[in-house]
Amino acid sequence: MAVTRPRRRFDPVWPAAFAALVCAAPLLAVAALAVFGPWTDYMAHLIATRLPAYLGHTALVTVIAAGLAALIGAPLAWLVARYAFPGRGVFEWLLALPLAMPAYAAAYAWYDLTQAFGPLGGYVPTVRGPVGAGIIFAVTLYPYVYLLAREAFAGQSADAYDAARTLGESPRGAFLRAALPLARPAIAAGLALVVMESLADYGAVVHLGAPTLSVGLIRAWAGEGAVADAARLAMILVAIAFILFALERSQRARARQSAASGKRRPPRRVRLSGMGAALAIAACAAPVLLGLIIPMARLGARALNAPLARDLMDSAQNSLFLAGVSGLVAAALGLAAAYALRSKRKRAVFAARLAGLGYAVPGSVAALGVLGLFGVLQGWLDTAWTAVFGSVFPALLTGSVLALIFAYQSRFAAAAISPAESALARVTPNLDMASRTLGAGPGETAWRVHRPLISSGALLAGLLVFVEVLKELPATMILRPFNFETLAVTAHNYASDERLGEAAAPALLIALIALPPMIWIAKRITRGEARTEVTK
Amino acid sequence: MSFDRAPFARLSLTAGAALFVLAACGSPETGGDAAPAGDVEAGEVNLFTARHYSSDDAVYAAFTEQTGIEVNVVEAGGDLLIERVRADGERSPADVVITVDAGRLWRAEQAGLFQPAPELEDALQAVPDNLVHPENDWFGFATRVRGIAYAPDRVDPSEITDFTDLAGEDWRGRICVRSSNNVYNQSLLAALIEAEGAEAAEAWAQGIVRNLARPPQGGDTDQVRAVAAGQCDVAIVNHYYVARLERAEDPADRDVAEAVDFVMADLAGRGAHVNISGAGLAAGAPNRANAVTFLRFLLSAEAQRAFAELTNEYPAAAGAEYANPVLEAYGEPQADPVNVNALGENAGEAQRIFDRVGWP
Numbered sequence: 061m062a063v064t065r066p067r068r069r070f071d072p073v074w075p076a077a078f079a080a081l082v083c084a085a086p087l088l089a090v091a092a093l094a095v096f097g098p099w100t101d102y103m104a105h106l107i108a109t110r111l112p113a114y115l116g117h118t119a120l121v122t123v124i125a126a127g128l129a130a131l132i133g134a135p136l137a138w139l140v141a142r143y144a145f146p147g148r149g150v151f152e153w154l155l156a157l158p159l160a161m162p163a164y165a166a167a168y169a170w171y172d173l174t175q176a177f178g179p180l181g182g183y184v185p186t187v188r189g190p191v192g193a194g195i196i197f198a199v200t201l202y203p204y205v206y207l208l209a210r211e212a213f214a215g216q217s218a219d220a221y222d223a224a225r226t227l228g229e230s231p232r233g234a235f236l237r238a239a240l241p242l243a244r245p246a247i248a249a250g251l252a253l254v255v256m257e258s259l260a261d262y263g264a265v266v267h268l269g270a271p272t273l274s275v276g277l278i279r280a281w282a283g284e285g286a287v288a289d290a291a292r293l294a295m296i297l298v299a300i301a302f303i304l305f306a307l308e309r310s311q312r313a314r315a316r317q318s319a320a321s322g323k324r325r326p327p328r329r330v331r332l333s334g335m336g337a338a339l340a341i342a343a344c345a346a347p348v349l350l351g352l353i354i355p356m357a358r359l360g361a362r363a364l365n366a367p368l369a370r371d372l373m374d375s376a377q378n379s380l381f382l383a384g385v386s387g388l389v390a391a392a393l394g395l396a397a398a399y400a401l402r403s404k405r406k407r408a409v410f411a412a413r414l415a416g417l418g419y420a421v422p423g424s425v426a427a428l429g430v431l432g433l434f435g436v437l438q439g440w441l442d443t444a445w446t447a448v449f450g451s452v453f454p455a456l457l458t459g460s461v462l463a464l465i466f467a468y469q470s471r472f473a474a475a476a477i478s479p480a481e482s483a484l485a486r487v488t489p490n491l492d493m494a495s496r497t498l499g500a501g502p503g504e505t506a507w508r509v510h511r512p513l514i515s516s517g518a519l520l521a522g523l524l525v526f527v528e529v530l531k532e533l534p535a536t537m538i539l540r541p542f543n544f545e546t547l548a549v550t551a552h553n554y555a556s557d558e559r560l561g562e563a564a565a566p567a568l569l570i571a572l573i574a575l576p577p578m579i580w581i582a583k584r585i586t587r588g589e590a591r592t593e594v595t596k
Numbered sequence: 597m598s599f600d601r602a603p604f605a606r607l608s609l610t611a612g613a614a615l616f617v618l619a620a621c622g623s624p625e626t627g628g629d630a631a632p633a634g635d636v637e638a639g640e641v642n643l644f645t646a647r648h649y650s651s652d653d654a655v656y657a658a659f660t661e662q663t664g665i666e667v668n669v670v671e672a673g674g675d676l677l678i679e680r681v682r683a684d685g686e687r688s689p690a691d692v693v694i695t696v697d698a699g700r701l702w703r704a705e706q707a708g709l710f711q712p713a714p715e716l717e718d719a720l721q722a723v724p725d726n727l728v729h730p731e732n733d734w735f736g737f738a739t740r741v742r743g744i745a746y747a748p749d750r751v752d753p754s755e756i757t758d759f760t761d762l763a764g765e766d767w768r769g770r771i772c773v774r775s776s777n778n779v780y781n782q783s784l785l786a787a788l789i790e791a792e793g794a795e796a797a798e799a800w801a802q803g804i805v806r807n808l809a810r811p812p813q814g815g816d817t818d819q820v821r822a823v824a825a826g827q828c829d830v831a832i833v834n835h836y837y838v839a840r841l842e843r844a845e846d847p848a849d850r851d852v853a854e855a856v857d858f859v860m861a862d863l864a865g866r867g868a869h870v871n872i873s874g875a876g877l878a879a880g881a882p883n884r885a886n887a888v889t890f891l892r893f894l895l896s897a898e899a900q901r902a903f904a905e906l907t908n909e910y911p912a913a914a915g916a917e918y919a920n921p922v923l924e925a926y927g928e929p930q931a932d933p934v935n936v937n938a939l940g941e942n943a944g945e946a947q948r949i950f951d952r953v954g955w956p
Binding site for chain 1: 642648649650668669670671672673674675676677679680683684685687689703706775777779782811812813814815816817818821822824825826827837844845846848849852943944946947948951952954956
């Protein structure tokens with residue numbers, strides 16, 4: 061047997077980078093449209109009139125969304141990870157559920173509740189404008205921060221926190237100065253997702269009267285027919301996402317040294333009772349009420365007075381199928397991209413970053429990119445097929461489930477990459493080297509060392525994409541096959557026609573379908589932690 | 597699984613309701629040269645539609661029952677539809693493209709998505725000329741009127757006979773209207789541009805913005821609610837949103853409708869502002885004959901009745917009969933005679949005016 065030198069690390073760089081590039085392709089198509097598309101005077105008109113307002117609203121909405129989401133998500137993650145109180149086990153997964161509520165549906169429900177003729181009208185200010193939109197995004201998207209931060213807190217060694225306490229910090233001070241900085245990369249990753257999804261939203265901001273850049277973009281397209289200018293505005297969103305990634309990465313880099321501690325002591329949960337427990341329960345219940353229960357109740361109340369949406373079970377099946385398959389694919393792609401990032405090779409990292417950018421762009425733009433791409437691809441296929449078989453390629457790419465799944469990967473890659481990357485960060489180079497020293501090859505290292513450490517991250521990635529796909533609208537609407545309804549499409553069709561009652565049942569089903577996998581993964585993650593604790 | 601029995605019970609309920617609607621609308625009167633019922637060779641027709649109303653299901657079902665032609669549907673927003681049909685080019689499976697706004701039809705036509713259908717000429721005799729594309733590329737099969745909902749206790753209908761009235765000083769802080777992102781607002785302003793020119797239209801839009809009671813928010817129904825709640829005195833809305841509230845099962849909705857009246861205001865003295873749900877024969881229609889049969893069916897007595905009775909739209913075909921007390925109370929619109937094609941031509945200009953006057 062020839063002497064082989066085992067590679068230092070398991071780094072499937074090129075397949076990973078290729079996967080990332082495929083995810084990025086639709087966005088690249090839109091970028092091409094932005095660069096090569098025809099120029100009209102519309103851009104100049106826009107700059108002179110609405111663009112400043114769009115940018116201002118975008119800034120305001122995202123700052124409020126991110127600020128509130130951090131304030132809700134991070135402390136609650138800490139509470140759930142480090143304290144014991146009645147209901148903790150339930151809140152652990154319940155807190156993730158508002159993610160199942162599409163932001164536009166929450167916006168419709170809250171506006172309906174608080175507007176002049178609504179049941180809360182006059183008691184609370186109407187949820188509207190950029191502030192209202194920011195709040196809606198915060199209460200529906202904070203679970204990104206919560207989920208990622210909870211994992212970070214739960215996985216943190218208790219040493220830093222205990223050391224801070226020994227040095228005289230109060231529990232609050234120790235949280236702020238020791239635990240929080242260690243979880244900063246996870247929180248930053250969660251916030252990046254919150255901001256990007258707020259940037260990409262169209263339905264909620266239109267309804268609440270908070271026209272952001274994505275509204276300007278759709279308006280350029282819908283009102284003016286200036287597709288190329290819409291693509292250019294999309295590039296602004298992409299640029300913002302790029303900056304976000306850079307910021308997030310710098311957080312990660314700063315946290316690297318501190319995370320590399322040797323022995324890891326699992327944290328013990330502090331028991332709360334009496335007033336403390338009551339406060340903890342109230343704090344956990346509040347965001348779930350605001351982001352999920354109250355909007356659902358409003359929609360449900362309206363549903364009671366409306367006929368049931370048609371084909372609900374078919375829609376549910378289609379949604380489940382699309383979301384399930386996409387979740388699985390995304391888990392794999394997310395992991396691949398995370399490996400590409402881990403390799404630190406410039407081009408691979410660039411490809412993975414590129415893949416994540418689609419998250420900040422409205423789904424209709426991603427759909428536009430996929431359509432353009434498929435148009436070209438179909439042309440090539442048809443030509444090649446004709447040359448060989450004398451007839452055009454037998455299948456039409458758009459209107460196939462494949463097209464949809466591709467579009468979802470492009471749109472939601474960031475949601476898949478972030479958790480995978482967070483998880484992979486735990487696999488320090490030292491581990492690889494130790495594994496090599498012990499004689500394991502790269503494949504064995506990946507299986508026996510990486511897999512146990514990253515499986516929960518990959519699961520989380522798959523779950524996030526699962527839920528995203530359940531909620532996804534524009535790409536689904538336009539790329540789906542004939543007679544193929546999904547829950548989100550059904551809900552949106554009714555809601556956009558101002559029939560909240562009929563929209564309620566499918567919206568409710570989205571949340572219900574998201575529930576079992578959420579519970580399952582929450583339990584699975586906790587079990588995983590328990591196992592690590594025992595082995596230490 | 598946690599959702600086992602109840603939804604299936606509901607599903608059968610839905611199915612029952614659908615059958616009922618079908619029975620109500622699918623009177624076995626065969627129209628024109630439709631293929632014989634039950635013909636398994638009848639094939640299919642592929643619709644790309646921006647509509648998603650309950651009346652449509654009834655119409656599709658009745659069509660299939662009558663002709664044996666299967667109806668395949670993709671529903672999406674108008675702009676996305678156009679983009680998909682365009683991207684697929686010659687390979688597009690689209691037979692018929694349907695939108696709920698004349699501006700979108702215009703854009704689809706500009707993109708070369710339609711072909712003329714001379715076979716439809718006789719059927720189109722029943723449709724007013726201004727609802728049909730000048731070269732017969734598409735036609736309106738149902739109409740909606742953008743008018744004014746008002747609080748009768750604070751507004752005398754004689755004050756709002758014309759949209760141009762609303763731009764005056766005495767309406768300061770009294771108007772509710774949704775965002776200018778909405779295509780119905782764009783078409784309204786486009787029609788005004790056609791009637792009075794861009795300058796006058798801009799002055800009008802400026803006046804409306806000055807007179808707003810609150811920043812635009814919500815949909816048309818929400819504007820009606822705001823009038824009922826006293827936040828504003830008038831709201832610019834489509835007629836069927838008010839009609840739907842009047843016919844709603846929810847008593848709270850009927851209370852809202854009770855508190856407002858609706859008037860089909862003139863547009864600069866030319867008649868009511870009418871927009872269409874329109875359809876056209878797709879350029880590459882693979883099932884051309886079936887598509888023509890379907891387009892003809894849209895104008896049939898039962899389809900026209902379904903639009904009027906189930907979605908409160910006005911039938912486009914002259915003499916179509918229906919029973920809808922709310923529509924009868926509003927009366928037949930005396931429409932602005934301008935060809936709705938102009939709404940598309942002026943849509944871009946309308947949008948720029950909205951941007952300039954700061955109508956959010």
